[in-house]
């Protein structure tokens with residue numbers, strides 16, 4: 268069966284999924300999105316992802332197109348229809364389609380699109396050697412906490428990374444401090460073993476992987492700090508890594524060509540990666556257990 272997509276109330280073959288030419292997402296990037304990881308057919312950290320989605324919508328005064336319980340049902344139905352084991356569910360909501368005027372249209376209903384994507388396990392080489400990042404000026408707007416579909420600066424810097432043979436671009440504010448990657452949060456490990464990532468503010472997207480990893484770190488008793496760090500501090504750090512729903516915890520071993528630490532993936536980084544993978548397996552097992560005992564919250568209107 269061909270892969271299916273969900274578009275405004277209908278499941279369609281992925282290739283036939285389409286929205287109106289005057290959709291405000293298409294014309295103004297007037298919309299938001301979420302990427303929810305799927306492991307063993309289970310949505311990981313679904314609630315925090317949906318909390319962030321609802322927050323992004325509220326900040327932009329876009330209505331929820333359907334109830335939250337319905338979003339959950341659609342995501343599960345797509346996972347089922349697409350036989351998705353490991354990968355992601357992509358959700359996009361725009362303000363809707365209307366004749367092109369910048370100000371909000373008086374009568375408009377939001378557009379909802381959902382797709383899935385199967386992802387292969389991360390390549391061995393990435394975990395064995397770590398990845399390279401470059402640093403670039405952060406030229407984005409001042410509301411990076413909103414998961415907006417307006418991603419042109421992120422696209423441009425990811426392309427610059429690709430052209431430099433790097434995996435990611437770390438964006439840097441005008442005080443020389445790293446904000447985040449184009450689609451990941453940035454971390455370092457200091458000489459005394461403290462895991463450092465920038466504090467959540469309007470300067471970064473508060474990653475759900477970032478938040479879950481902070482929980483893992485707290486539970487394991489590792490030292491951590493949420494504060495900005497400079498590019499110079501990162502280059503002199505013992506370890507570095509990035510987090511996201513698709514990269515999980517990925518070791519960074521070069522920054523602008525400079526080896527981080529001994530140039531190999533760090534011990535704490537790899538321990539955290541393992542603990543994060545275990546955390547996801549635990550989430551999947553808990554959800555399956557809840558479903559088996561009939562306590563899973565899946566019904567519309569529940």
Ligand code: PDD
Pocket residue numbers: 302421447448449450451452472473474475476477510511512513
């Ligand atoms: N990107 N920062 C930015 C700018 C991001 O776009 C993302 C996610 C993150 C990490 O957030 P999370 O841990 O919730 O995935 C940080 C997604 C994966 C994307 O755009 O594909």
